[in-house]
Each structure stands twice: as C-alpha cells, then as structure tokens.
Amino acid sequence: MEDISQTIVEEFKERMHISHGAEDSNLKRLLSFSVAYLKGKCGKFDIEDGSIMENVKAKELTFERARYAYNDAVEYFEDNFLHDIHSLGLDISFKDMEDIYDA
Incomplete structure (x- = not known):
C-alpha cells in the first residue's frame, strides 16, 4: 500500500465535498x-510534489480514480481516462529519459 498523507486526504475530501472525518481511513x-x-500503469511519481507537471497530472488522475472507486464505478475509470493514463505514462517516461541524459 502507498503512503498517503493526511494533507492529500483533506484535499480529496474538499474536492468530494466530504466534511466529516468518519471515512478518512477508507479514503486513504x-x-x-x-x-x-497508476504507478503500475505509468511509472513513478509523487503526488505530494506539485512543482513537477507529471506529479500534478498524477495527482489529478489519482483523485479521479479514487472518486470512481468511492462511487463503486472503478470498472469505468480506465475506459474514461485511457488517454490521460497513456499521456501521463509518456510524460513520466520522457522525464525519466531527460534525467538520464542530463546526468
């Protein structure tokens, strides 16, 4: 299981308009x-770091997939976000290649 900070949980709750804390462990x-x-599909990223565009995109997709899961519709996520998943995977791959060549 990936480690999720309470800050990320609070951002997700705000987006979902959840004001109570009763579901925090489930949301986490x-x-x-x-x-x-998404890491399995696209590669490594850090949703805590908003300074890199790939991480921002990954956070957005993470929230969207969690929203689908919360609403018992996760089976529709990949079909509805396939383009975004592929795009993120390519962005992460290109960023990794840049890091290798810059080193």
Missing part, C-alpha cells in the same frame, strides 16, 4: 490503491 485506502494502480 482508496487513494493508496489509486496511486499504486
């Missing part, structure tokens, strides 16, 4: 599974 689990899913 959904976010963790979503990060793991």
